[in-house]
Amino acid sequence: MSLLKIENLRIAFPARGGITEVVRGVNLEVHEGETVGLVGESGSGKSLSCRSIIRLLPSHAQMTANVHFDGRDVMALSRKAIRDHRAHNVGMIFQDPFSCFNPTKRIGEQVAETLRVNAGMDKSAARARAIELLASVEIDRPEQRYRAFPHELSGGMRQRVMIAIAISAGPRLLIADEPTTALDVTTQAQILKLIEQRRRDLNMAVLLVSHDFGVIAQACQRVAVMYGGYVVEAGPVDEICARPQHPYTRALLESIPSLESAGHHVRRAGIPGQPPTAGEIGPGCPFANRCAFARPECAGVDMSLEVVGDAHATACPFVRTVSATSEAGGA
Amino acid sequence: MSETLLSVQGLTKRFRLRRSLGEFVTRRPGDSALAVDHVSFDLAKGEILGLAGGSGSGKTTLARMLIRLVEPDEGVITVDGRSVRDARGHELREIRRRMQMVFQDPYSSLNPRMTVGTAILEAGRVHHQPGSDDGDAFVSKFLDLVRLPASMAVRHPSELSGGQRQRVAVARALAIGPEVLIADEAVSALDVSIQTQLLNLFLDLRDELGLAILFVAHQLSVIAEVADRVAIMHLGVIVEIGATAEVFHHPQDEYTKSLLASHPQPVPLDASREIRICE
Numbered sequence: 324m325s326l327l328k329i330e331n332l333r334i335a336f337p338a339r340g341g342i343t344e345v346v347r348g349v350n351l352e353v354h355e356g357e358t359v360g361l362v363g364e365s366g367s368g369k370s371l372s373c374r375s376i377i378r379l380l381p382s383h384a385q386m387t388a389n390v391h392f393d394g395r396d397v398m399a400l401s402r403k404a405i406r407d408h409r410a411h412n413v414g415m416i417f418q419d420p421f422s423c424f425n426p427t428k429r430i431g432e433q434v435a436e437t438l439r440v441n442a443g444m445d446k447s448a449a450r451a452r453a454i455e456l457l458a459s460v461e462i463d464r465p466e467q468r469y470r471a472f473p474h475e476l477s478g479g480m481r482q483r484v485m486i487a488i489a490i491s492a493g494p495r496l497l498i499a500d501e502p503t504t505a506l507d508v509t510t511q512a513q514i515l516k517l518i519e520q521r522r523r524d525l526n527m528a529v530l531l532v533s534h535d536f537g538v539i540a541q542a543c544q545r546v547a548v549m550y551g552g553y554v555v556e557a558g559p560v561d562e563i564c565a566r567p568q569h570p571y572t573r574a575l576l577e578s579i580p581s582l583e584s585a586g587h588h589v590r591r592a593g594i595p596g597q598p599p600t601a602g603e604i605g606p607g608c609p610f611a612n613r614c615a616f617a618r619p620e621c622a623g624v625d626m627s628l629e630v631v632g633d634a635h636a637t638a639c640p641f642v643r644t645v646s647a648t649s650e651a652g653g654a
Numbered sequence: 655m656s657e658t659l660l661s662v663q664g665l666t667k668r669f670r671l672r673r674s675l676g677e678f679v680t681r682r683p684g685d686s687a688l689a690v691d692h693v694s695f696d697l698a699k700g701e702i703l704g705l706a707g708g709s710g711s712g713k714t715t716l717a718r719m720l721i722r723l724v725e726p727d728e729g730v731i732t733v734d735g736r737s738v739r740d741a742r743g744h745e746l747r748e749i750r751r752r753m754q755m756v757f758q759d760p761y762s763s764l765n766p767r768m769t770v771g772t773a774i775l776e777a778g779r780v781h782h783q784p785g786s787d788d789g790d791a792f793v794s795k796f797l798d799l800v801r802l803p804a805s806m807a808v809r810h811p812s813e814l815s816g817g818q819r820q821r822v823a824v825a826r827a828l829a830i831g832p833e834v835l836i837a838d839e840a841v842s843a844l845d846v847s848i849q850t851q852l853l854n855l856f857l858d859l860r861d862e863l864g865l866a867i868l869f870v871a872h873q874l875s876v877i878a879e880v881a882d883r884v885a886i887m888h889l890g891v892i893v894e895i896g897a898t899a900e901v902f903h904h905p906q907d908e909y910t911k912s913l914l915a916s917h918p919q920p921v922p923l924d925a926s927r928e929i930r931i932c933e
Contacts, residue, residue, distance in 0.1 A: 364845040365816075478709070507708040507872065512916035534845065537918030564920045578850045580875035582917060586899025588857060589879060593850030597815050 327353040332388035347552040360539035363549030410441040414489030418501035420481035424473040431469025479510035551609030558635030568637040660697040665729035691890040704881030712890040754827035758839035760819030771807030817848035
């Protein structure tokens with residue numbers, strides 16, 4: 324069943340001489356209990372897209388979309404209702420687990436505060452529950468850690484406390500925006516494992532945003548690849564990694580450095596040029612100027628996703644026609 | 655290639671922690687943290703040595719000690735047989751000319767009020783580099799070396815993307831004519847597609863200029879792509895050092911093994927299914 328459904332999400336900012344659109348008609352669906360990845364380079368619109376789910380956007384952003392969470396229209400919610408939505412339905416964790424805490428308050432109290440405000444617990448119940456939550460995110464000696472200040476914890480520990488706060492209300496969806504980018508690989512693996520465990524135990528869905536395809540491949544079942552404000556390809560992770568159907572996805576996967584290269588230097592082709600800034604994107608495919616397969620018709624592509632396989636869709640119409648005709652012809 | 659250029663022996667750095675009130679009153683020395691603990695390695699001419707490790711393992715402190723941005727407590731550093739730690743004044747400047755550093759954040763390592771051309775030219779002039787009296791030719795030579803168009807010279811850093819800024823930082827380092835380049839997480843902040851371009855650039859520079867590169871990175875796969883040898887640091891100690899293929903395919907140390915096991919790698923591309931586009 325569909326827990327979250329975003330249709331035709333557009334986000335724009337006022338700019339010199341008009342507005343600049345940074346998210347250009349994104350569709351995204353998250354089913355109950357599944358982990359969906361959102362992958363893309365900086366400026367692709369992935370963070371803004373996931374923030375739109377709880378309408379956590381800068382005040383000057385202009386957002387239009389149909390966002391339905393569990394059947395309810397998120398865009399129609401009043402200010403009070405959106406607070407409830409943020410408090411009870413959706414938990415969110417961010418890249419930088421330091422700036423999210425109040426540096427002058429003990430971390431346990433910050434967990435308990437969330438419980439008192441959102442769940443209406445009294446002080447001692449909130450404290451007891453906060454210690455339980457800290458234990459559930461595998462912080463050892465939670466009674467002592469309760470009294471620690473944010474600066475006394477390592478990055479991985481702080482991210483664990485963030486997760487504890489985010490899941491304190493038993494949300495249906497956890498949004499994790501680059502949760503491991505600031506962490507070591509070993510800590511990263513632990514945090515991803517923890518998120519997966521909590522997801523199973525609490526039966527919540529997870530929307531994982533990352534620039535790292537490795538992280539996405541490890542943690543998610545489905546993925547949407549973003550570029551220049553569009554979703555250019557979406558489908559099952561294994562399928563997309565093995566058989567990408569958009570030239571951008573393929574070029575991105577081929578750019579990823581690999582441990583297998585040890586001992587023989589590979590010079591990867593990479594992607595020439597650089598990602599476009601929002602103001603530079605015109606009509607048609609935003610990847611055309613960097614694409615090895617670009618052609619004049621690319622300027623007329625409408626970037627809607629067309630299904631090419633089992634739940635696998637791509638925005639590049641040229642890839643599709645080719646594989647379809649060659650397979651039909653038995654070539 | 656086997657000619658040793660940079661040699662480090664028993665390099666150690668302790669950072670003193672703040673003394674507690676008790677220690678202050680009783681005039682006892684405070685505790686100290688051992689950031690780098692008796693580290694030794696050699697770097698040959700034209701060699702790329704990867705330095706990997708988790709955060710807090712001491713890799714940045716080690717890199718900074720090599721050009722004495724951080725003063726070592728113990729140990730010997732020699733470049734071409736000349737001691738770096740004993741160098742003073744003119745001699746120290748000369749050593750810093752021979753070893754240049756590129757930092758992680760190209761947003762804070764470039765002067766925002768200086769154009770790209772001025773930044774490169776100033777570096778060359780300060781060190782009296784040949785050709786630096788002819789400004790335009792000097793600047794375009796180094797921009798060309800990092801694959802940037804000569805027209806970039808008049809731009810300010812704020813007009814450039816992260817990848818372009820990092821290229822400018824490399825060009826500025828090269829303008830001084832170094833033999834050793836220390837790249838401290840130089841590609842970590844960049845997008846994957848831009849990261850590839852920079853890695854290729856480092857390989858090209860090694861081939862064209864015979865640069866030796868100490869490549870500090872926390873991402874093992876990035877080191878796998880460029881390094882001839884790799885040193886793995888953990889808690890201030892080099893726990894394993896050797897040929898990259900050897901260390902990555904047959905790790906001996908437990909910490910190296912755990913690092914390699916944690917590395918997320920996407921499922922490999924299915925080579926039999928090439929992407930097809932009609933003509």
